[in-house]
Amino acid sequence: MSDSTDLRPLFADYSLGRISADQLQALEAALRQDSDLRRDFIEYMNVDSALGNMAALSDVELAELETTMLDDESATTAAAPPETFTKSKTNDKLAPTFRVAIVLGTLAATLLLAASLWLASLGKNKLTPVATLLTEIDAVLLCNGQSCKTTELAAGKYRLEQGLVLLQFGGGVMVYVEAPAHFDAISNKCVELHSGRLSANVPPEGVGFTVETPEAEVIDFGTEFSVDVESGASEVHVFDGLVRVQPRSEGNLEKSGAIDLRASQAVKIDDVVKKPVSIALATDRFIRTFDESRRKFSRTIKQLSPVAFYPMAIRDQGLACVPPEYSGIVLTGDGNRPPHARGVFAGGSLRVLADSSGRGGIVKSAPPLQSGEFTLAAYVFLENRAHSAVVVTNIQRDTGSFSLELNERGFLQATVRDSAGELRSTSADALLPLRTWCHIVMTVDGEQLRLYGDGRLAASTMSAPLSSNVSTSLWFGTDSDAVRLWDGRIDEVALFDKALDDAQISELYQAALEQMGKTE
Structure with a gap:
């Protein structure tokens, strides 16, 4: 214990x-x-x-x-x-x-x-150390009530007040913990999670690694799994391999009720029923890696030569960009969970609101847009219905030239300032689905402003070339007044100083679908 x-x-x-x-x-x-x-x-x-x-x-x-x-x-x-x-x-x-x-x-x-x-x-x-702190992202970690100032963690009680940490236990077991979380490091083979979320990646050398919760004991047999403990219930989600879940009854393990979970299976055990109940696998909830791995989608974007690409990699300051001179920072405020969340494929995304400390992001030195043509591509994940919420924009009062947002009715809308200084907008005729990743693209080619959803044209209107009156700043998930906040996640944002055609947009979406199939 x-x-x-x-x-x-x-x-x-x-x-x-x-x-x-x-x-x-x-x-x-x-x-x-x-x-x-x-x-x-x-x-x-x-x-x-x-x-x-x-x-x-x-x-x-x-x-x-x-x-x-x-x-x-x-x-x-x-x-x-x-x-x-x-x-x-x-x-x-x-x-x-x-x-x-x-x-x-x-x-x-x-x-x-x-x-x-x-x-x-x-x-x-x-x-004696039982785990090593490999990576921390804006983390506040307490050990037995005191600030943890070492990377070698001994057995004891820990609270992650904010941010994310990656811990390595015995046998090369990697454990990702998301704040807020309360856990005890028992040994190099065991963690007790009282509340919060963790994900474990267990190689063959780490087989037998155990996560204890108030409702169950989770024993690994070489796999990748996540555990969520909240409000008197424990959830176990298995993404690869096999784990054994042993429910507890009044604090004791109920050996006869043990079940084996395999890849793509998940169960929930609450402190009332105390029996595992099958639930849907939560592929978007848990951060299972901090790395933005190389993949076909990223290669496809880079082959199209964007002026700036924001993969939303998990970093202390966030908003890492290719090229780096257009990187930005994450804006934070009050909230429970960190502004980083699992991305559309793997790695991270920018989380705004959605019970997080994320309040958007800002790039103070935005990339130049000078050709009169333009493309913005992004993945969005809407947690709750919102109105007048920004995905990405560089418009600040009379300056700036584009915005992708939800309008006052809650429909996705693309807006540009044309070369005559006029604002032009086109909107989709259907609401975005909740808690689902959607690939959104807006383009201007000097004649038409177009809006695409998941590879298909959703709306269009006449438009002159994009204005060269470009703001020096770029905002993600918020506007310049910090009031039109997105409520969900934003990922894989790419800006192009040209208009992509239908075939290129379809190719980009197909590359994303292929990558999703490999990372679910």
Whole structure:
């Protein structure tokens, strides 16, 4: 159990009879479930019992003990060389009681030394690292209530107040944790998750890695899985391989109720039913890697030569760009979860609102758009219905030339400022689906403003070439006044100083579909 390292100080209170009822109940419960704690408790009580037995010896027993030890000493002396036979007259005259006290003191000191070494070994074991902090993204990590200032994590209680962390446990097990989360590092093979989300990638060397929750124990057999603990329920989602889920009943593991989950399966166990119930696999909820891996979609975009590409890689400052001179920063505020979330394929996306601290992003040195033609491509994920919410824009009052947003009715809308300074807009005639990734493209070719959804033309209108009156800033998920906030995620944003044609847009979408099929 997670409290085992904290309950060892109660051993002394137990042996002295001054342990409280609540402490006794907690200690007994932990001893029933933790074999390591039971072993340490037995060792402590053996030492305590030996000391107690010595203190209770009668005078006769003490005299017998003295005789035994003196006989042992005589036998040792007889075997020694003659020159070592030196005995003080003063020692000959020592009272028997004093000699017994010396013997008793020697034994007590020996046992006390053993107890001290045992306790010291416990302290040493507590400090032995069980995990390594490999990566942290804007993280505030507390250990036993104090700020964690080391990358070598010992067994203990941890709270991730904000951000993301990547931990490596024994056997190369990689564990991604998203704030807010409360977990105990038990050993290099076990984590207890009290609340929050984590994802584990377990290689063959790490088979047997275990995640304990208040409702279940999850044992891995070489796989990739995620766990979500919230509001008296635990969810387990398996993306690859096999895990075993053992439900708990009143704090104990219900062995007979164990089930095996394979790839694409998920279950939920609450503290009322206490039985696993099948649920849909949450492919978009969990961050399972911080890396933006090379893939066909990225290659296809780069082959089309964008002026700026924002893959929304998970970084401290976010908004990393290719080329880097157009990178930006993530704007944060109040909220529970970090502004980074799982992307459309893997890696990350920019999360705005949706119970997160994300308030959008800004690029203060936007890429130039000078040809009069333009394309903006992006993936969007709408969490909740919103109105007048920005996806990407560079319009700030009388400056700027384009905006992709939800209009006042909640429909997706593309807006440009043309070469005559007029604002032109076209809107889709259907609402975006909720909690689904959609590929959106807007283009201007000097004659038409077009809006595409998932590779298909959704709306169009007449438009002159794009205005060269370009704002120096670019906003993601918000406007310049920080009021028209998106509610969901934005990913894979590409800007082109040209108009992509229908075939290129279709090719881009097909590359995305192929990549989705490989990463679900």
